[in-house]
Amino acid sequence: MAGPGRETDIVISAHKLRKVYRTGFWMRPVVGLDGLDLAVHRGEVFGLIGPNGAGKTTTIKILTGLQSATSGSATVMGRPYDDPRSRQQLGFLPERPYFYEHLSGRELLDFYGRLFDMDAGLRRRRIQELLERVDLARFADVPIHKYSKGMVQRVGLCQAILHEPDLVILDEPMSGLDPLGRALVRDIILEERARGATVCFSSHVLSDVESMSDRVAILVRGSLRGVGTVRELIGDRVVSVELRYSGAVDPGGVELRSDGSTRTVRLEAAEADRAVNTVVQGGGRVVELLPQRETLESVLLDEVERARPIDAERLGVL
Amino acid sequence: MGALSRLWALAANTFREAVRDRVLYSILFFAVGVLCLSLAVQEITIGDHEKVVRSVAQAAIDGFGSLIAMFLGVSLVYKEIERKTVYTVLSKPIPRWMFVLGKYAGLVLTLTVEIAILLVLYTGLMTAQQHFPPPVVFVSMLTLLAQLMLLTAWATLFSTFSTPTTAAAFTLAIFVIGHLADDIWLFGSQAQSVTVQQVARILYWLLPNFSLFSLRPEAVHELPIPWDRVAGVLAYGAAYTTAVLSLAVAVFQRRDLR
Numbered sequence: 001m002a003g004p005g006r007e008t009d010i011v012i013s014a015h016k017l018r019k020v021y022r023t024g025f026w027m028r029p030v031v032g033l034d035g036l037d038l039a040v041h042r043g044e045v046f047g048l049i050g051p052n053g054a055g056k057t058t059t060i061k062i063l064t065g066l067q068s069a070t071s072g073s074a075t076v077m078g079r080p081y082d083d084p085r086s087r088q089q090l091g092f093l094p095e096r097p098y099f100y101e102h103l104s105g106r107e108l109l110d111f112y113g114r115l116f117d118m119d120a121g122l123r124r125r126r127i128q129e130l131l132e133r134v135d136l137a138r139f140a141d142v143p144i145h146k147y148s149k150g151m152v153q154r155v156g157l158c159q160a161i162l163h164e165p166d167l168v169i170l171d172e173p174m175s176g177l178d179p180l181g182r183a184l185v186r187d188i189i190l191e192e193r194a195r196g197a198t199v200c201f202s203s204h205v206l207s208d209v210e211s212m213s214d215r216v217a218i219l220v221r222g223s224l225r226g227v228g229t230v231r232e233l234i235g236d237r238v239v240s241v242e243l244r245y246s247g248a249v250d251p252g253g254v255e256l257r258s259d260g261s262t263r264t265v266r267l268e269a270a271e272a273d274r275a276v277n278t279v280v281q282g283g284g285r286v287v288e289l290l291p292q293r294e295t296l297e298s299v300l301l302d303e304v305e306r307a308r309p310i311d312a313e314r315l316g317v318l
Numbered sequence: 319m320g321a322l323s324r325l326w327a328l329a330a331n332t333f334r335e336a337v338r339d340r341v342l343y344s345i346l347f348f349a350v351g352v353l354c355l356s357l358a359v360q361e362i363t364i365g366d367h368e369k370v371v372r373s374v375a376q377a378a379i380d381g382f383g384s385l386i387a388m389f390l391g392v393s394l395v396y397k398e399i400e401r402k403t404v405y406t407v408l409s410k411p412i413p414r415w416m417f418v419l420g421k422y423a424g425l426v427l428t429l430t431v432e433i434a435i436l437l438v439l440y441t442g443l444m445t446a447q448q449h450f451p452p453p454v455v456f457v458s459m460l461t462l463l464a465q466l467m468l469l470t471a472w473a474t475l476f477s478t479f480s481t482p483t484t485a486a487a488f489t490l491a492i493f494v495i496g497h498l499a500d501d502i503w504l505f506g507s508q509a510q511s512v513t514v515q516q517v518a519r520i521l522y523w524l525l526p527n528f529s530l531f532s533l534r535p536e537a538v539h540e541l542p543i544p545w546d547r548v549a550g551v552l553a554y555g556a557a558y559t560t561a562v563l564s565l566a567v568a569v570f571q572r573r574d575l576r
Contacts, residue, residue, distance in 0.1 A: 061575065061576075064405075064408075064409040065408060067576070084413045087409060088411045090409065090410075092406070092410075094405040094409070097402075097406060099406065100335065102339075112410065114323065115327055115407065117320045117323060
């Protein structure tokens with residue numbers, strides 16, 4: 001397989017993608033996406049993170065042909081996003097999916113299989129295989145309106161990977177799921193990657209994004225604020241330390257816990273040496289010194305904070 | 319073949335959704351009731367009993383067919399957007415024109431089956447009374463279907479951009495005006511003002527003329543089949559329906575699905 005970054009290896013590409021919604025009686029413009037540049041490489045698991053209203057769902061809806069961009073361009077599997085042929089090798093699970101409630105799980109998947117022009121034999125085989133994979137085989141002939149939220153999500157996952165697509169886009173696939181459901185989604189994402197598919201998903205569950213994604217994009221206020229591997233985004237920098245000590249001394253910092261014999265405080269990384277010396281010289285004992293590195297969450301929060309002046313400027317322009 | 323099988327999948331799903339809707343059965347139940355009632359009416363009628371039965375039956379099939387076309391048509395596309403089921407369909411290799419046409423074809427299939435059921439029942443009732451319906455009755459059902467296809471196209475157009483309530487009001491207006499098209503022409507031709515005459519003419523040519531589709535007098539009085547008129551009306555229906563559906567596709571093509 002060719003290395004990431006080569007043109008032929010890019011399955012999703014967005015260039016200066018901009019989306020302006022018109023809302024309300026006066027059709028007030030609201031910027032959903034503000035010049036987004038993005039490239040997703042073949043075979044990777046790509047996580048999209050950002051606060052509510054960051055533009056994750058807007059990006060996904062444009063890429064899946066549900067919305068049109070106000071300006072800019074995007075390609076999916078090498079074709080313009082608004083060309084229906086770009087979706088032949090695309091599987092998509094929307095956020096909080098809704099399905100035809102008059103159909104059973106099996107009928108629903110059969111319908112979607114037909115939309116992909118899968119032949120009858122392949123449809124039957126894949127449907128049975130997937131229903132068993134997500135533990136829905138027993139409920140295959142039960143109407144969807146009797147399914148629980150988790151079951152709907154599971155059948156939704158099945159329809160997204162039914163035709164073994166090269167690209168799978170999942171919008172908040174873990175939303176509202178119990179731990180078992182989330183584990184299933186995680187497993188399926190990793191199985192899809194192992195099969196060779198590219199998976200692009202958005203999520204608010206940053207621990208999942210961190211553990212599964214090869215690369216992550218941070219979206220804030222409609223624009224890309226960072227993209228790279230988790231390590232690249234977070235870096236190795238130690239931002240603070242947690243010092244656990246005993247003895248009647250005060251090394252400073254913010255107290256986190258106290259269990260009677262020991263106290264734990266958080267300090268700036270630069271204060272660590274001084275704090276340790278203070279404890280030792282005061283007759284106390286250092287029990288533990290833990291470096292605290294940045295997390296995806298802290299990086300995201302920093303980006304949100306940094307975007308505030310830009311946001312104000314953007315609203316001023318409007 | 320790929321496009322056709324996808325179109326068929328969309329149509330079959332729409333048909334399946336309609337036939338699993340209890341409201342459809344309620345309307346059908348009433349239609350069957352009225353058909354059966356037409357037999358009772360002949361008992362209390364003086365004159366040609368068969369004409370009465372044919373007249374009531376024709377009116378019932380026409381009326382209930384229009385009701386189903388409007389009832390299902392006005393929410394055809396809107397419901398998909400409102401329930402967000404459209405997201406998982408249009409994110410597949412389905413062009414928007416195919417989605418609109420597939421939904422429309424499914425509804426036309428539902429109407430065809432509904433008319434066929436009522437026609438079979440009507441034929442059965444008449445045959446039981448030793449009066450097999452004349453051929454013109456069957457031809458009149460064909461023109462009725464063309465009329466319902468046009469009405470459904472209008473309902474589909476309205477459902478691409480408005481709520482079912484608003485779409486129902488628009489479709490009902492088209493239905494009423496469409497049955498008054500000849501009156502609009504007459505009103506225009508008798509008006510003194512040139513402006514009123516021109517407005518009436520423009521309205522007459524723009525809006526559908528549903529009365530053209532009706533072969534009820536021929537069916538009731540067992541007149542010969544007016545083949546020329548039937549051909550003309552079917553061509554008119556096909557052209558007009560294509561135009562309205564094209565407009566529906568154009569509107570839906572531009573619609574953002576939030």
